[in-house]
Amino acid sequence: MGTPQVDRRFFLTRVGVLGALAAAGTAVPGVARAVTTGPADPLVGVVSKLLAELARDTLNGLAVFVVPGPDGYSRTQGTPRSEPGAMEAKTPDFLIESLDNYVPMPDQIAAAVGRALANGLADVPIVVPNGLPLIPNALLADLDDVIKLLLRNDSALPLSAVIALLLNTQAVRVDPSSAVGPHLSPFSRLSFAKKAEVFELLEHADPQLVKAIDAELPEPLKGTVSGILQFIAGALLEFSAFGTFCEWSTFDADKLTVSKRPVGWDLAKYDPGSMDGWDEFKGYYQGRQKVSAR
Amino acid sequence: MRDVIIIGAGGGGAVAAKELAAQGLDVLVIEGGPRHAKPREQWSRLENDANNPLTGYLRVGQEDRSKPAAYRELPQNSFLWQVSGVGGTTQHYFGNSPRAYPGVFGGYDGPDAALYDVEHLFPYSYSEMVPYYEWVETTLPVQTAAVGTKESVYLQGCETLGLPVQKTKTTLEASYRPQENAILQPGGTAGKTNDANLLKFPQATGCTFCGHCFQGCASPAGAPRNLAAKRSTDNSYMPMALTAETWAQGGKAVELVTDATVTKVRTEDVRGELTARGVTWLDNRTGMVHTEDAKVVVMAGGAVENPRLWFNSDLPNPNDWVGRGFTDHYLDWTFGVFEENVGSSKGPASAARTDYPGYGMNMNVGLMPGIEAFTMTFSDSGIRGQYTNGRGMSGEWDGKTGRLIGPELKDVLGHGLDNILNVVSIVDDDVSPINRVTLSTLPADENGPIPKVRFDNRHRTARSQRNREFLAREAARLLKGAGAKKVYRMDFPALPLHVHSTMRMGESEKDSVVDHSGETRAVKRLFIADNSALPNSVGGPNPTLTMQAMVTRISEHIVTRYFDGEAWVAKGSPVLSTDSRISRRLVELGL
Numbered sequence A: 001m002g003t004p005q006v007d008r009r010f011f012l013t014r015v016g017v018l019g020a021l022a023a024a025g026t027a028v029p030g031v032a033r034a035v036t037t038g039p040a041d042p043l044v045g046v047v048s049k050l051l052a053e054l055a056r057d058t059l060n061g062l063a064v065f066v067v068p069g070p071d072g073y074s075r076t077q078g079t080p081r082s083e084p085g086a087m088e089a090k091t092p093d094f095l096i097e098s099l100d101n102y103v104p105m106p107d108q109i110a111a112a113v114g115r116a117l118a119n120g121l122a123d124v125p126i127v128v129p130n131g132l133p134l135i136p137n138a139l140l141a142d143l144d145d146v147i148k149l150l151l152r153n154d155s156a157l158p159l160s161a162v163i164a165l166l167l168n169t170q171a172v173r174v175d176p177s178s179a180v181g182p183h184l185s186p187f188s189r190l191s192f193a194k195k196a197e198v199f200e201l202l203e204h205a206d207p208q209l210v211k212a213i214d215a216e217l218p219e220p221l222k223g224t225v226s227g228i229l230q231f232i233a234g235a236l237l238e239f240s241a242f243g244t245f246c247e248w249s250t251f252d253a254d255k256l257t258v259s260k261r262p263v264g265w266d267l268a269k270y271d272p273g274s275m276d277g278w279d280e281f282k283g284y285y286q287g288r289q290k291v292s293a294r
Numbered sequence B: 001m002r003d004v005i006i007i008g009a010g011g012g013g014a015v016a017a018k019e020l021a022a023q024g025l026d027v028l029v030i031e032g033g034p035r036h037a038k039p040r041e042q043w044s045r046l047e048n049d050a051n052n053p054l055t056g057y058l059r060v061g062q063e064d065r066s067k068p069a070a071y072r073e074l075p076q077n078s079f080l081w082q083v084s085g086v087g088g089t090t091q092h093y094f095g096n097s098p099r100a101y102p103g104v105f106g107g108y109d110g111p112d113a114a115l116y117d118v119e120h121l122f123p124y125s126y127s128e129m130v131p132y133y134e135w136v137e138t139t140l141p142v143q144t145a146a147v148g149t150k151e152s153v154y155l156q157g158c159e160t161l162g163l164p165v166q167k168t169k170t171t172l173e174a175s176y177r178p179q180e181n182a183i184l185q186p187g188g189t190a191g192k193t194n195d196a197n198l199l200k201f202p203q204a205t206g207c208t209f210c211g212h213c214f215q216g217c218a219s220p221a222g223a224p225r226n227l228a229a230k231r232s233t234d235n236s237y238m239p240m241a242l243t244a245e246t247w248a249q250g251g252k253a254v255e256l257v258t259d260a261t262v263t264k265v266r267t268e269d270v271r272g273e274l275t276a277r278g279v280t281w282l283d284n285r286t287g288m289v290h291t292e293d294a295k296v297v298v299m300a301g302g303a304v305e306n307p308r309l310w311f312n313s314d315l316p317n318p319n320d321w322v323g324r325g326f327t328d329h330y331l332d333w334t335f336g337v338f339e340e341n342v343g344s345s346k347g348p349a350s351a352a353r354t355d356y357p358g359y360g361m362n363m364n365v366g367l368m369p370g371i372e373a374f375t376m377t378f379s380d381s382g383i384r385g386q387y388t389n390g391r392g393m394s395g396e397w398d399g400k401t402g403r404l405i406g407p408e409l410k411d412v413l414g415h416g417l418d419n420i421l422n423v424v425s426i427v428d429d430d431v432s433p434i435n436r437v438t439l440s441t442l443p444a445d446e447n448g449p450i451p452k453v454r455f456d457n458r459h460r461t462a463r464s465q466r467n468r469e470f471l472a473r474e475a476a477r478l479l480k481g482a483g484a485k486k487v488y489r490m491d492f493p494a495l496p497l498h499v500h501s502t503m504r505m506g507e508s509e510k511d512s513v514v515d516h517s518g519e520t521r522a523v524k525r526l527f528i529a530d531n532s533a534l535p536n537s538v539g540g541p542n543p544t545l546t547m548q549a550m551v552t553r554i555s556e557h558i559v560t561r562y563f564d565g566e567a568w569v570a571k572g573s574p575v576l577s578t579d580s581r582i583s584r585r586l587v588e589l590g591l
């Protein structure tokens, strides 16, 4: 409605959408201002797909932050490795599946994060770097409307997308130049140290972020955000590690075993043996098989 | 009307079920999670399939794993680790069964008496507890742990600390020892071969050193359920409760309903006293609501769900202590990297320990790689080398505390899981009213408002913090003594996996929920029989044996107070949970 064009640019930059458009070269249908912003609107489909790609790209950047490998994301963050890492272990898939299907995070909280991003947090002025696509104002407005609609709508976005928008908003905050560059998402464009800064903000329950989200929560939920953010920050790191080193990527649920050795087992030189036992019994300490009854 | 309804078939509920069934009472047990009837066909024993808190077969939630896990609000960086189902959290416990330190009991007058949480002692003495310890130790049974490579290395480290070896059941001073644990000692081929074909029961008996305690014990292959190596209550006490008529004179098998969650404890006024009347529960699969009445109701849903159920049942909370005083052993984690193989991935998860009465304890832990990676990234001190959250402690370990992320995580774990020895510090932490369970304002689930678990690690008492720092130093000294080339300390955020004292037993009406018998002060005929009734953190030792002894004592009070029975522990002798009558009856019942 009354949103000035410059704010729209800040918002779309911060959540990573403009940069993603530039990187993907995605053609955005030039629908005119007759946007219905209903599900039938072609722009909604395009934007949802774009946000899903943006989410996956962000989680690629997260997974290699925890376990880098020989991939391009690890190179971008400045810590390439020759042996396989989280990308080879399919950790981003593990994260997306967990976040979207199993994390029983109440929609109200996810939606409040979304609304906080839509209602101002991401409009905070930043230096918009060069290299972002020049999009006609009408289209900019359309994009802005659609994304904000999705964000404001309870449960319209999968949790992975909300988490990604959150990481990207913080990424552009710690390093405005991450709004544009290789990959689709600002978070994935950060150096290792800058990614750590994003987590520092989240673990400290960044007051700016907390205030913005809190404002979007209905009364009984106010005050719950800072704790939940701290929990999420930790869980994202720990789940990235767990997902990479466990059997998830090659697990065969019908046979209850792995179809081949998971990447993490190689990385940790883990040998499960027959699963049924090891020749490992060394005896009893000092030969004592029983202590005194006292 | 039933004699007794027991809510929860975990570490405590199963003990009450077995003891009351043996006395011939008509007992109904209602368990919120599944009964894993055929572990060898249902359990991969791989860690994501088993332990993923969202989807694993050992999670908190209903049986249908395509449905979300139960949600709890954790308003801090933390991880609450519990399990639903018959056996409860003992399904993945490590079986360690030390006794509590005598100093946490009433009447203790040893020279170190002032070192303990003196405001929150057991309302009875250690010597009063001993017969109940012995009863449970025989029933499970508890034995001296067989030792593998990782224990040998750990014990070598202990030998450098200048401490004596403990050779008694009771811990009398700072000392070290192999665990006393509820794991059957290896027999036959167990522990002597890697060949699965040679590891079948009865050729192999007891612990086969498979290395999967955390994923549930299903070894040796082909063993009757009550002869599985680890004595989690799905293998020990529940089989006894389900077959009580065959091994106890006058005993009556319990009825067990699983995948059904109690949503309300119902009460009535009897001669001016609020009195338990029965329960209401939800069949998780069908969504049907059931109610049933009983002369006595026993809450054994664990330290988080009991307060939740109390609040959701609108029961009175006059002194405001329901849910408060949560102790969790304020865990910390230290590990060493070794040049030689220390066998971390093999054998029972933890079979050696160091005790420090007045402070807590340290013990070794072996894990699979995913959970090992979890422990290395789990810290309250930020990311090593990047930021510290205002902590980042240095000491006898190398560098600062903090999460290992990125290249460092890979480098360290890349030494190989079997070149890493973990030590968990289990702190004697104080009962403190600020650590607590309340109802969350987040949306309710089908069982009502959900629990919120608050642990304020930054405001632990000075004694709890002192104890933790002491244990971390000792852990680092031990690892260096054992030959570690590099030692890391994590500074864990709250990791409540020993969860106690949220419905605490106490001497004083001012700060306790149940009296010495386990009966709640506010509601007659309502008893608490699990970790939540523990008066304190038992001084640091792993809590389950002490809780099971306490629950045995509580069961006697139920029978003598409300069913005209006599106490049995002082005079009787317990039947072992490995008894062949139990095995035979389980086979007949197809269990």
Ligand SMILES: Cc1cc2nc3c(=O)[nH]c(=O)nc-3n(C[C@H](O)[C@H](O)[C@H](O)COP(=O)(O)OP(=O)(O)OC[C@H]3O[C@@H](n4cnc5c(N)ncnc54)[C@H](O)[C@@H]3O)c2cc1C
Pocket (backbone or CB within 6 Å): B007, B008, B009, B010, B011, B012, B013, B030, B031, B032, B033, B081, B082, B083, B084, B085, B086, B087, B088, B089, B090, B092, B093, B094, B095, B096, B097, B214, B260, B261, B262, B263, B300, B301, B302, B303, B305, B306, B309, B497, B498, B499, B529, B530, B531, B532, B542, B543, B544, B545
């Ligand atoms: C990794 C790990 C290792 C451990 N190792 C050890 C060890 O070596 N030694 C030791 O002493 N302790 C150990 N513990 C702790 C031990 O598991 C607990 O002390 C013990 O299980 C507590 O028993 P409980 O009965 O209080 O609760 P639980 O065992 O958690 O049982 C509670 C049961 O109640 C059910 N329930 C809850 N609410 C309801 C409801 N409303 N309706 C119906 N059912 C309900 C739950 O589904 C659950 O089955 C370990 C814990 C963990 C996490």
Ligand code: SF4
Pocket (backbone or CB within 6 Å): B183, B206, B207, B208, B209, B210, B211, B212, B213, B214, B216, B217, B218, B219, B220, B229, B230, B347, B348, B349
């Ligand atoms: S190591 Fe022993 S006790 Fe643990 S799961 Fe394997 S067989 Fe059972």
